[in-house]
Each structure stands twice: as C-alpha cells, then as structure tokens.
Amino acid sequence: MKFTPQQAAKVAALARLRLPEEKLERIASQIGDILNYMEALEACDTAGVEPLYSPVEHPTPLRADVAEKTFQRSDILSGAPETDGTYFIVPKIVAG
C-alpha cells in the first residue's frame, strides 16, 4: 500500500503537527511500511465474526448520577498558560 507525501501532509495538518517539507517523503514511506505490515490481517477470513471493540469482557461500569464538587476552580486553572482566575484565556479564535 502506497502512502503518499500528500496524505502524510494532510494527516499532519489534521493533527496540528508541524512537519517540514523535506521530511514528508521519509515519513510517508515509513507509514506506508507500517500499513503494509498490518495488511497481513486482511488475509484473515472475518466473515461471521463479531467485531471486537474491546478485549474487556466485563459489563459496562456505570456511575450513579450524583453531583459532587471534587476540585476547586483555582486548582483547575492553576495549570493554564493564561487565566484571569475565572476563565482559561487563549489566543483569539474567530467564530464562524
């Protein structure tokens, strides 16, 4: 399977990764190798096999619907690069 430098650039852009032009070729070919390796799975006949979404078998753990305040706002905001003590402040994003 061929993974093109254009595809690599697109995936990087979606993931907000800065990928220098000169590295695109190399990264694309490495990802292509990985995909080729995984392609071995295509040889398995999965007709009639239920898809496995998780290897965990136990029933879904659920939480009772009880509201509880576990953290103070000051703690939550303490790691923010910028805050006024009330909000997280980020570079202006233009809506729409």
Place this chain on the structure above:
Amino acid sequence: MAEYEAVIGLEVHAQLLTESKIFCSCSTRFGNDPNENVCPVCSGMPGVLPVLNERAVEYAAKMGMAIDCALNPVSVFARKNYFYPDLPKGYQISQFELPIAEHGKVDILVDGVAKTIGVTRIHMEEDAGKNIHSATDNASYVDLNRACVPLIEIVSEPDMRSADEAVAYLKELRSILVYLGICDGNMEEGSFRCDANVSIRPKGQEEFGTRAEIKNVNSFRNVHKAIEYEIQRQKDCLEDGEAIVQETRLYNPDKNVTASMRGKEEAHDYRYFPDPDLVPLKLDPAKLEQWKAQLPELPRVRRQRFENDFGLSANDAATITAERDLADYFEAACAAYAQPKKIANWIMSELLREMGEAKLAAAQLKLAPSDLAKLVKLVDEGVISGKIGKQIFPDLFAQGGDPEALVKAKGLVQISDSSALEEAIDAVLAASPAEVEAYKGGKTKLMGFFVGQVMKATKGQANPGLLNQLLAKKLS
C-alpha cells in the same frame, strides 16, 4: 421554470436532565460561575478516565423507546477528533458506528395531514465548553462548565419537505423529551438545539440535490425562517445556473439570511475510532424492561385521549398537550369541575395569553387549576357574567386565590334577583320613551340598546339571560 421540492433532515441535540456530567461527577447546573463545575476529567487532564453516568444511559434508552427505535444491545463510544479551545481533550466522546438506538419514527400532523418522519439514529455524546470572544483584547475566554454535559443527538431521515413539516417534527420531538422528563426543552439556553440539512431537487427526481447544513437556529420561528430562506436561496442559485456548494451555513436572525462559514470544510475529517477508555455499553435487558414500564403517556396518545374523552377539538388538544405541565393543569381543573370544553376555552384564550405575557409555565402559576375551575363554575352558574370573569382574570392570574372571594370583595356578583333588575329596567325605559315607542312600532333591533343601557346602569352586573327575559316581557 422547473418546480422544485425541498428535502430536509434535522439533527437535534438535546441536553439530558442529569445531576452530574456524562463521564464525571461535576454538576451540570446552568448559570454557575465559569469553570466552577470542572474537574480533571472534563478539563481533559492527562491520565484521567471517563466513567459513564447510568442515568444518561437510561434517558437515552427511554427516548429510543418513546420514538420506536431499535435499541442496540451493545453500543460503542468513539472519539471524534478535532481541535477547538472549548474541547479540552482534542476529541469529543460520541458514538459513531454503533449508536445506542436506531430506526425510529415520529408522527406529525401538518394542516390536518398526518405524516411519519423516520429517525435514523440516536447517539450519546458529551457537550463542548463555551468560548467567549473578547471584543477589546486579542483573546478568547473558555468556560468548561458545559464540557462533558450529556447530550443525545437525534438524527432524522431526510423525510421533511417543507419548513412547516420541519417545525412540526421539532415540536413533537421536544414535547416527547419534556414528557419523558429527560430534557427541559429550553431552546434559548441551548438545551434543545438543531441543525438543518436542506437541499432542493426538481419535483419527481429521485436523487437528492447538494445539501447545505444550517446552524445556529435557536427558536422554532428561526428554524422556519432559516429553512424558507435557504430553500429560496438554492432555487435562486439554480435558476441563475450556479451550482449549490456543500457547506455549513450560519443563520443570522437579525438579517434573516444564511451565510457560508468558509474554511470549515477540512475540519470535517474527524477520524473517528472506538474510544479505548470506555468499554462497549451493554444494555441490561432487565433494566430495559424496568425503563419501559416507567414511560409516561406520550403527547400523541394524550392528545388523542383529550379529543376522545374530553371532546376537545384537534387544535385545542394539540395546544394543551404540547407542554406536559399544561396538560396536567387542564386535567386537574377538569377533575375539580367536569366541564372540559369550557375549561379548555378559558385556557386557550385567557390563561395562555396571560402565561405568554408573564413568560410563565403552567407549573409556575399562582392560579391553582381548582381555582380556574371555580371561576368557570361561577360563570356557568350565573353568579358572574362571562364578561366580568374575563375582567377579573388578570388579577386572579397575578395573585391566585379563590375567585369567589375576589368577586365578593369587588362587589361583582351578578344581579340575578328579578325585582332588583326590574327596577333598573323600569328606570331605563322611563328615560327613553322615544326608543320604547320605536321598538313597539317594529324596530326590534333596539333591544340591544335597552340591554346596553341596563348593563351600563348596573355596571355590567346584570344577569344577561334574566335581563333579556324581563325586557322582552316589559316591552311586549
């Protein structure tokens, strides 16, 4: 000129009325100070794990049952990946391949014509936070109180053909959610919101035209206007030989236009994959039975019952059952005085008008249903006239209390004593000899004049039936 028809599908987001968020125990309360309802889970700190709220599952499943969906015994949470400051994890936990419910339907009635709208799916997901864009400094402010609040998204089939049908579907959906007690249905606060997919095609054509997605419609009125505008815009495009572009458009209610949100196209590649932090959701059949047994009477059934059992018109039944608490109010009033049609008339005219002006819901009213019933009874029994009833209604509505006490306190009890009324009639007739002469000469229309004069003299308190009877006797 070709004749076109519109094809409309709606995506509705309903906020579930849980106490705590979908994946953590922070409060969902609206209006708390910014970032007060936030913990490491809903702020996306590294290493935290989501734990699903059982009530959110219950509510989503109940909505599925209420609109005849098939519930998937196993459903899967998936990550929808995109970057925006109100989404701290860099992905939204949603459902993609296997949602909790699929293949439902909602019946609507538009201008007396019944139609069934298909529901493709209902999936559970978390809401995002809120951004406030500063006008003065070069910054945006992020509040994560709403992040991780439970939502269900209800996706319809593209079955609607007009703005009227779309609004009827939305109203029915909202009504069902409110009846179930799983969403407050508040469009202004955003707990019930919708995006509309609109396209047009020449009548008779099978395949769909290119669609535009309309966002930001936060009232039934705006949904209607935005869809009408968009249909016309697309017609104009086609007539001018332009192609419709698949895009997201934002509705501007002030200008009543939709405008393209450019540059968002690339962001539509969400790279969904199953969330490894959450095991698949398995619905417990015993729980499903239990929830099914808890489903209340739904709006459509109640509407039918009001028509059949109470003899209400389709229109009155639809209006009164649209809100669950108004329907409850009506039934409580009927239990106090078994004259459903008369009570419905008072609700449809006086009560709804006052409620609209005061912006109150039926459950918040000071006027108890039993006291409304009493008022209707006072009019029926002739203690006061209908006119006086309407006159005192605003006071009753504002203060509540026993209408009989108010009528007495204001001295408004109708004069139903014939001797007292006769006195007033005699005085009027004595003062208008010319009219009496004319009446006797055949101008019977003057009856209205006499009634009016006596009413004036008695300040509207004369019993109209008795007055007419006495007048006729005296003038014959």
